[in-house]
Structures are given as structure tokens and as C-alpha cells.
Amino acid sequence: MAILALDNVSKAFGALRVSQHITFDLAEGEALGVIGPNGAGKSTLFNLITGNLPVDEGRIEFLGRDVTQVPPMERCLSGLGRTFQIPQPFEKLTVFENLVVAGAFGNRLPENEVSDECADILxxxxxxxxxxxxxxxxxxxxxxxxxxxxxxxxxPKVLLLDEIAGGLTEGECHALVATIQKVHAGGMSIIWIEHVLHALTSVAERLLVLDFGKVIGIGDPDTIMNSQEVREIYLGIDV
Amino acid sequence: MTMPAQTNWTVETRTRTSTIFLGLAAVLVVVLALAPFYASRSLIQDLFFILTMLVLAQGWNLLAGYAGLVSVGQQAFVGIGAYAMFGGVILLDLDPLVSIALGGIAAALLAIPTAFFTFRLQGAYFAIGTWVVAEIVRLTVAQWKALGGGTGTSLPRSATREMFGLEFLKDTFGFKTSAATDVITFWLALVLAVVTVGVVYRLLRSRQGLGLAAVRDNQNAARSVGVDAQRIKTIVYLSTAFITGLAGALIYVQKARISPDAAFSVLDWTAYVIFIVVIGGIGTIEGPIIGVLVFFALQNSLSGYGSWYLLVLGLLGIVIMLFAPRGLWGLFTDRTGIELFPIRRRLSGDPNEKSGG
Known part of the structure; x- marks a missing residue:
């Protein structure tokens, strides 16, 4: 059963159509990779899913419930976790306190009930x-x-990762991928936007390709990476 | 998620220094509480001033230093608290001490519509908005003829003479009426100051306080992990208004005379308070305590120099902001690492602690 489903979701900023009729499902426990050139609407897609941007039309279902009109904070509480492309830590809090905030508020629990778990996540x-x-x-x-x-x-029940491997060295990237693999192996459903393809394909079971706000391909990573359209648009290779 | 169960984590905020300090602070409070029996009346009045300014400073520090709400309209709550107290005494015939509670409630009630309007504004616009609200309240209160209109009024002597506890103090310890009034207001100021510091400290150490710190650092990220930023800010704003209103009412029980210009003075109740917090160290509980002592010392030594006094205050404020933006307490704690009111949650206790990057 799909844990997250987008049905015909569209969004425009004035004349600029950043998302056009996006439809896809995320199965429980699945890792879906999202690729596409800069400006294809990848981060916008996350903002639509988390509710930071309202959709113009279409429908988003999370855990079998229509969340299209649900405010972002409530979506977080019901199990949508996200990372930001540019890290946004609580700078004056310690690393541990950063997690305690998320654990306590994201689950509506007292601090002492989440502190052990936060330490384990660290x-x-x-x-x-x-x-x-x-x-x-x-x-x-x-x-x-x-x-x-x-x-x-x-x-979270679904983890949205926004270019988490960008800007890292090769070694750092490997270490991070290993961590994400471990999290995914524990049963976490993941949608991961990434430019670092080898990192992405080492975790994702399916790839979704966006271009000019449209889904131009979704499926098995090998098939996607070998499709002529994707190579032309995304990799800029003349065929 | 399945993870190896580890039960040996401990989280601690208290340090050895802070525990020792807590003991010393308790002793200090007792010594202060006994001041009326060994100190002169003018010293009691000075202490009253210091304590009430400390309450106002802790309130403003919580607003600006933790919730990021830089208000320059706190005089609205001092003034409305004071006027509500006067109203309770003159119009409802209440005891001045009972009427102080009315001051806190009136200020909290005023804060509801104020928050509704000013929370739509950000940064400097919020600051100006709060000031505008304070001016509107001042002009409105100046129309209240029963409380003296624009020229103000005094507490009726009958009310101040029959204040709760006055007879007891006079009979038991032989204070004169006027001295006994000072003693009562001083004790209330001490209680208010201790309770305020205690409540602020408790709030900052609580889950809500952690959420508040997260909102201060990054509101966007705080929302994305489920922190209701607006709710926390509103709670802080309303509670600060309540405390400020109580302090305002108490200050005017002691002054016993009120006028709109004095009770809604932006200089006395906001500018000085900002100065205290900034030189002491914004965003700490210790800062306003240091700040109010420095402010009092400056005021005492410079008050004879007329407007030079304000120039020196301003200059000092600028110098501190440029060279020690975290105030005097910030300077001290950077060098020594000492914190008297620690709020950091320190994680410790795991044997695998060396792993990790």
C-alpha cells in the first residue's frame, strides 16, 4: 500500500509552472530518488509535500488520508520528516538539544521520554x-x-532528504550514504533529491526524473539512467 | 526504528557551581528579607527600586533575548498595571495590595489585543508598533477623569494608611506608618523578583523553553520539527505583560501618586530597562541582575550632572554593544565558563562515546 501518494499535483508562480500534473506513489519502506536539472522543481515538490507551499490543484494523500489542506506543522506531527538543502541547525543549541527539540515537539512528548532515543540517533x-x-x-x-x-x-514515517550529499568530499559522502542505507534498512520510507547520482542509486530502488516541473520518467534506476530522454535532458548528452 | 537499547544515558543541566550558587542565593534572599530590621529607610527604597527594575528587565530580556520580540512598548503594561491598581483602590475601594493583582490581570488582558495587532509586524516594525500601542493607551487613560485625567491623582490617604499588614508592622516592630509602607512594598518587590527569576529560569529549562530557543535560532526549521512558534511567542508575550503589570502596580503603590506621563514613560520603563539588559548581557538571566546593579550605581553617581547623565548612559550602551555585544556577563562567562543559571542539557554516560565524527 502507498504510504504517500500525489495525484495530479500542480503549482505555478505566476506564469512559471513549477509543478505540472505530478502523479506518483511511494510504497511503504521504499526509497525513491528524485533527479532533474536545476530549476526542475525538485525542492518545490518537497515544499508541496510538506505543505510549506499550498498546491494549486491536485491531491496529496499521506497514510491514506487527504492532507492537501493540512498545515505543515500538523503534517510533521503525523510523520513527515524533512532535511533542508542548506542545513538549518539551531545554532546556539547543542547537537543533542537540536535533537531533543525535534523529538519532544515532533512527537508531543516530554523531554525525558525522548532523550535516550535522541542519544541513540546520535x-x-x-x-x-x-x-x-x-x-x-x-x-x-x-x-x-x-x-x-x-x-x-x-x-518520521517518510523521510524527505533534500540534496544531503551535496558539497561533501567523496569520503564524507560514502560515510553519509552508509548511514542512510542503515536507516533505510530499518524500514524507513525515503524520498531523496540528489545530484550526486552514485550516492542516490546506491540507496534508491526507483528513480523519478523531473524536468520543467513535469515527471518525465519513473522506474528502475538502470532503465531510467539508460533512457534516451533522460540522458538528453538531464545529463546533457547529445544522442 | 530498531536500535540497540542503551539505558545508560544521563542528561543534566545543573553544575556544581550552579548548585553552590543556589545555596548562596537563598542566603542572600534571607539577608535581603531581613533588611528592614538593620537598614536605613533610604536603603530600603533603593533596594525597592533595584528589585522592581530587575523584574522589568527580566521580563524584557525574556521577550527580546529569548522570544526575539524587541518591544519598546512595555511602558503600556507598567502604566495600565498602575492605573488598574489605582482604579481598584479609588473606584472599587479595594486594598492597595489586593489591587496589585488587578494590575497584572489588566496588563495581561491588554496584551491580548496588542499581540493580535503587533504580531503581524516583524523586527523594527514590531518595535514601533508596540510603542504606538503604548502611546494610544497613554492618551486614552489621560481621558479617564475619575483617575485624574491628564494631570493624574494620588492614592487616598485612608487607603494607604489602612493597607493590609500595616498595623501589624507598626504594633510588632514599632515602624512609623510611612516606613511600614516602604517595608511592605519592599517585601513584595523581593517576592516578585525572586518569583520572576525562578519562573523565567524554570521556563527556560522546560520543554517550552527549548522550543523557544529553537524558534529564536531558526523559526523555519523549528516549524518543520513541529514547534508551534506563534503559540510559544504569544505565551511569552502574555506572561511578560502580566509580570510587567504587577511590577507597575507595585511601583505605584510605593509612589502613591500617578500621572499618565509618568506611568507611561518610555524612558523610565523601557529605555532604562533595555539599557540594563544590554549592558548586563541579553539572553541570560544573570545579565539583567548585573545590569540593574550597574545602572543603579551610575544613576546614583551621575544624577547630579543633569543631561550629562543620559549622555553617559547612551555612550556606555554604545561602547558595550560594539565591544561586548553579549554584555558584561557575556564577557565574564566567556573567560571563566561560569554559569549561575545553566540551561544547557548535557548528555553523558555512554561508554561508546569515542565513536563518531
């Missing part, structure tokens, strides 16, 4: 050594890890 995401450090002092990799850890602390 172990899992390799941040435990920085637990008591102020988030403003973290390196880029650590900030990206914190984005992931903080989203996980809200106990």
Missing part, C-alpha cells in the same frame, strides 16, 4: 562525539548529519 548518525557541542560550530558534513539526525528524531 550514535547511529555518527554525531555522538559532538553531542554537547554548539551546533553553530559544526563542519558541513556534521551539519548535514545533524539535518538527518534531527529529522529522524521526529520519528
Amino acid at each position: 550514535v547511529e548518525t555518527g554525531l555522538i562525539g559532538k553531542a554537547n557541542e554548539v551546533a553553530g560550530r559544526l563542519s558541513l558534513l556534521e551539519r548535514k548529519r545533524l539535518e538527518l539526525a534531527r529529522a529522524m528524531a521526529t520519528r
Whole structure:
């Protein structure tokens, strides 16, 4: 059964149609990769799913419920976790406190009921050594890890990752992918926007290609990457 | 998600320094509470001033330093609190001390429509908006003829003479009427100050306080993890208004004379308060405490120099903002690492702590 379903979702900023008739399902436990050139509407797609942008038309279903009109905070509470393309940590709070905020507010629980779990997530995401450090002092990799850890602390049912591997070195990227693989292996459903293709294909079971706000292909990564249309549009290869 | 169960995590906010400080602070409060029995009347009045300014400063610090609501209209709540107290005494024949509660309630009620309008504004526009509201309230109250209109009025002598507890103090300890009034208001100021600091500290250490800090750091990200930013800000705004209203009412029980210009003075109840918080250290509980002591010392030593006094205050404020933006307490804590009211949640206790990057 689909945990998240978009049906004919469209969004325009004036004359600019950033999302056009987007339709796809995400199965429970699935990892879906989203690719497309800059300006294809990938981040917009996330903002529509989380409710940070209202849709113009179409319908979004999450856990079998129509959430098209549900405000963003409530969608988070019902299990949509997201990371931001540019990390947005709570700079003056410690790494651990960053997670406690997400755990306590994202699940409407008292602090002491989520603190153990937050500590465990820090172990899992390799941040435990920085637990008591102020988030403003973290390196880029650590900030990206914190984005992931903080989203996980809200106990999401679907995790939306926005270019989390961008800007990292090869080694850092490998380490992060390993973490995401581990999270996914635990049964987490994931939608992941990424330009770093080898990172994406090592986790995603299906790829969705966006161009000018339209879905131009969705399916098995090999098939997608070998399709002529995708190679032309996305990879800029003349065929 | 399945993860290895680890039960040996501990989270702690208290430090050894803070525990020792808590003990010392308790002793200090007792010493202060006994001041009327060994200190002069003018010292009691000075302490009253310091304590009430501290309450106002803690309130403004919570607003601006934690909730990011830089208000320059707090005089609206001082003034409405004071006038509500006067109204309770003159129109409803209440005891001044009972009427103080009325001041807090009136200020909190005024804060509801104020928040409704000013929360639509951001940053500097919010600041100006709060000031405009305060001016509107001042002009409106100046029309209230029963409370003296634009020229103001005094508390009836009968009310101040029969104030609750006055007879007891006079009979038991032999205070004169006027001295006994000062003692009562001083004790109330002490209670209000201790309760305010305690409530603020408790709030900051609570889940709501953590949410507040998250909103301050990044409102967008806070919303995305389920923090209701608007709700937390509204709670802080209303509670600050309540405390400010109580302080305003108490200040005017002691002054016993009120006028719209004095009760709604932006200089006395907001500008000085901002100065106190800024030089002491915004965003800390210790800051306003240090700030109010420095402010009092400056006021005492410079009050003879007329407008030079304000120039020096302004200059000092600018110097601190440029060279020590986190105030005197910030300077101190950066060097020593000492925190008297720690709110950091420190995680410790896991044997695998060295793993990680």
C-alpha cells in the first residue's frame, strides 16, 4: 500500500509552472530518488509535500488520508520528516538539544521520554562525539548529519532528504550514504533529491526524473539512467 | 526504528557551581528579607527600586533575548498595571495590595489585543508598533477623569494608611506608618523578583523553553520539527505583560501618586530597562541582575550632572554593544565558563562515546 501518494499535483508562480500534473506513489519502506536539472522543481515538490507551499490543484494523500489542506506543522506531527538543502541547525543549541527539540515537539512528548532515543540517533548518525557541542560550530558534513539526525528524531514515517550529499568530499559522502542505507534498512520510507547520482542509486530502488516541473520518467534506476530522454535532458548528452 | 537499547544515558543541566550558587542565593534572599530590621529607610527604597527594575528587565530580556520580540512598548503594561491598581483602590475601594493583582490581570488582558495587532509586524516594525500601542493607551487613560485625567491623582490617604499588614508592622516592630509602607512594598518587590527569576529560569529549562530557543535560532526549521512558534511567542508575550503589570502596580503603590506621563514613560520603563539588559548581557538571566546593579550605581553617581547623565548612559550602551555585544556577563562567562543559571542539557554516560565524527 502507498504510504504517500500525489495525484495530479500542480503549482505555478505566476506564469512559471513549477509543478505540472505530478502523479506518483511511494510504497511503504521504499526509497525513491528524485533527479532533474536545476530549476526542475525538485525542492518545490518537497515544499508541496510538506505543505510549506499550498498546491494549486491536485491531491496529496499521506497514510491514506487527504492532507492537501493540512498545515505543515500538523503534517510533521503525523510523520513527515524533512532535511533542508542548506542545513538549518539551531545554532546556539547543542547537537543533542537540536535533537531533543525535534523529538519532544515532533512527537508531543516530554523531554525525558525522548532523550535516550535522541542519544541513540546520535550514535547511529555518527554525531555522538559532538553531542554537547554548539551546533553553530559544526563542519558541513556534521551539519548535514545533524539535518538527518534531527529529522529522524521526529520519528518520521517518510523521510524527505533534500540534496544531503551535496558539497561533501567523496569520503564524507560514502560515510553519509552508509548511514542512510542503515536507516533505510530499518524500514524507513525515503524520498531523496540528489545530484550526486552514485550516492542516490546506491540507496534508491526507483528513480523519478523531473524536468520543467513535469515527471518525465519513473522506474528502475538502470532503465531510467539508460533512457534516451533522460540522458538528453538531464545529463546533457547529445544522442 | 530498531536500535540497540542503551539505558545508560544521563542528561543534566545543573553544575556544581550552579548548585553552590543556589545555596548562596537563598542566603542572600534571607539577608535581603531581613533588611528592614538593620537598614536605613533610604536603603530600603533603593533596594525597592533595584528589585522592581530587575523584574522589568527580566521580563524584557525574556521577550527580546529569548522570544526575539524587541518591544519598546512595555511602558503600556507598567502604566495600565498602575492605573488598574489605582482604579481598584479609588473606584472599587479595594486594598492597595489586593489591587496589585488587578494590575497584572489588566496588563495581561491588554496584551491580548496588542499581540493580535503587533504580531503581524516583524523586527523594527514590531518595535514601533508596540510603542504606538503604548502611546494610544497613554492618551486614552489621560481621558479617564475619575483617575485624574491628564494631570493624574494620588492614592487616598485612608487607603494607604489602612493597607493590609500595616498595623501589624507598626504594633510588632514599632515602624512609623510611612516606613511600614516602604517595608511592605519592599517585601513584595523581593517576592516578585525572586518569583520572576525562578519562573523565567524554570521556563527556560522546560520543554517550552527549548522550543523557544529553537524558534529564536531558526523559526523555519523549528516549524518543520513541529514547534508551534506563534503559540510559544504569544505565551511569552502574555506572561511578560502580566509580570510587567504587577511590577507597575507595585511601583505605584510605593509612589502613591500617578500621572499618565509618568506611568507611561518610555524612558523610565523601557529605555532604562533595555539599557540594563544590554549592558548586563541579553539572553541570560544573570545579565539583567548585573545590569540593574550597574545602572543603579551610575544613576546614583551621575544624577547630579543633569543631561550629562543620559549622555553617559547612551555612550556606555554604545561602547558595550560594539565591544561586548553579549554584555558584561557575556564577557565574564566567556573567560571563566561560569554559569549561575545553566540551561544547557548535557548528555553523558555512554561508554561508546569515542565513536563518531
